[in-house]
Amino acid sequence: MEDVVLGADAVRRVGTRALVAAVFLAAAGAAARPGPEVSIRASGSGFEPSEVVVRKGEAVRVVLSSTDREHCFAVDALRIEKRILAGRSTSFDFTPDRAGRFPFYCCLESGTQAEVERGVLVVTEKTR
Secondary structure: OHHHHHHHHHHHHHHHHHHHHHHHHHHHHHHHOOOOEEEEEEEOOEEEOOEEEEEOOOOEEEEEEEOOOOEEEEEHHHOEEEEEOEOOOEEEEEOOOOOEEEEEEOOOOOHHHHHHOEEEEEEEOOOO
């Protein structure tokens, strides 16, 4: 009889560990998943939309695409630079850690075209 009790105790301990591990993994998966998704299209006409609003501290997935040729999406203040190939989407996840207005641009353009391919990423304070 004593072996059965110890066996049940062992099962209980393993069950508790498994439950804790499952909860931990579920929480880690939830934290790793981004919140909202923002789509930005680049073309010789500029970025669409040219103003993107996200919240400080909220994970976001950015999906970039090009309608005509290779472009770049760069936000110097947030140390972001991504290439965008025509016909393919490029995505990345990030969580802004400060509020503000951060200009973005195509780092492949110069001159007057560089002035066209610009926008602003607005990071607002998270409110609830």
